[in-house]
Amino acid sequence: MTKRYLGLDLGGTYIKIAVIEEAPDGVRPTVVYSDKVRTGGAAGPEHVLDRLIAQGLKAFDLHGPFVGVGIGVPGLFDQATGSIELLPNLPGPWEGFLLRDPIGDGLGMPATMINDARAFTLAEGTVGAGRGASVMLGVTLGTGIGGGIMIDGKLHLGAFGFAGEFGHQTVDPTGPICGCGNRGCLEAVAKGSTIAAAAGVKNAEAAYAAAAAGDQGAIEATESAAFFMAIAIANVVTVVGVDTVVLGGGIMSAGDQVLQPLEAALAKRLTLVSAQEVTLVKAALGGHAGAIGAALAARVAGQTRSR
Numbered sequence: 001m002t003k004r005y006l007g008l009d010l011g012g013t014y015i016k017i018a019v020i021e022e023a024p025d026g027v028r029p030t031v032v033y034s035d036k037v038r039t040g041g042a043a044g045p046e047h048v049l050d051r052l053i054a055q056g057l058k059a060f061d062l063h064g065p066f067v068g069v070g071i072g073v074p075g076l077f078d079q080a081t082g083s084i085e086l087l088p089n090l091p092g093p094w095e096g097f098l099l100r101d102p103i104g105d106g107l108g109m110p111a112t113m114i115n116d117a118r119a120f121t122l123a124e125g126t127v128g129a130g131r132g133a134s135v136m137l138g139v140t141l142g143t144g145i146g147g148g149i150m151i152d153g154k155l156h157l158g159a160f161g162f163a164g165e166f167g168h169q170t171v172d173p174t175g176p177i178c179g180c181g182n183r184g185c186l187e188a189v190a191k192g193s194t195i196a197a198a199a200g201v202k203n204a205e206a207a208y209a210a211a212a213a214g215d216q217g218a219i220e221a222t223e224s225a226a227f228f229m230a231i232a233i234a235n236v237v238t239v240v241g242v243d244t245v246v247l248g249g250g251i252m253s254a255g256d257q258v259l260q261p262l263e264a265a266l267a268k269r270l271t272l273v274s275a276q277e278v279t280l281v282k283a284a285l286g287g288h289a290g291a292i293g294a295a296l297a298a299r300v301a302g303q304t305r306s307r
């Protein structure tokens with residue numbers, strides 16, 4: 001029986017589900033199922049937990065059995081206990097809420113947790129736009145700015161398990177206070193709502209559309225975001241030796257309007273000592289990248305267990 005893994009991606013609006021299947025050569029798994037339902041976050045953590053388990057059981061009936069389940073979460077969690085520390089985009093008493101083990105028990109399989117931006121990175125680096133990269137930086141541009149690093153096909157989580165917080169590096173020491181408490185994080189100066197507010201429109205997508213139509217305020221807002229994004233990318237490229245940057249998230253629906261100014265701004269930041277060749281590419285897996293990455297995290301955990 002070919003090994004299959006389940007991924008559940010908990011988002012502020014949707015729970016996304018993916019099932020992946022190990023390839024015969026053991027190299028690149030394939031996606032055999034994906035689905036999504038509304039999170040129903042307003043009803044609180046217990047309700048969301050029930051919905052996650054119900055979706056897992058449905059996927060099991062359709063495509064099981066699974067070796068394990070991966071759960072992608074849009075925030076911080078405790079690796080040891082599998083409990084939530086911070087979920088800024090979901091209402092209710094999430095702090096300290098045990099999520100991993102109840103899902104594992106409810107589905108009768110080993111469960112593992114992964115941050116949603118790291119799940120995105122793992123998915124794009126394994127089966128998406130970054131596959132084959134030596135060192136890949138994944139970046140999600142949306143409500144917040146997330147990220148992750150893959151080195152030689154493996155997610156790099158660092159000494160404490162949460163390396164890759166691309167959006168929380170300082171790029172403007174005198175800039176605004178970020179949601180994390182630091183001053184001048186990339187996220188504070190380049191997230192969607194910052195771009196929209198500076199352009200005087202309702203969201204970042206509208207800002208890019210207005211910039212394309214020649215609106216001066218929108219051009220300045222999007223160029224400012226590109227300026228700071230380029231600093232952040234160049235910093236990581238210089239220190240870690242990235243060859244491929246995969247950009248995803250809601251703002252990337254503006255596509256080349258985001259990519260081209262960013263490439264131009266990045267070119268000014270890269271020198272002989274940083275990198276000769278860095279490729280910026282759009283994510284390839286669409287809205288289910290996080291769920292696919294969560295399933296891939298379960299696969300990595302399964303491989304670790306069987307060693």
Ligand SMILES: [Zn+2]
Nearest residue numbers: 168178180185
């Ligand atoms: Zn921050």
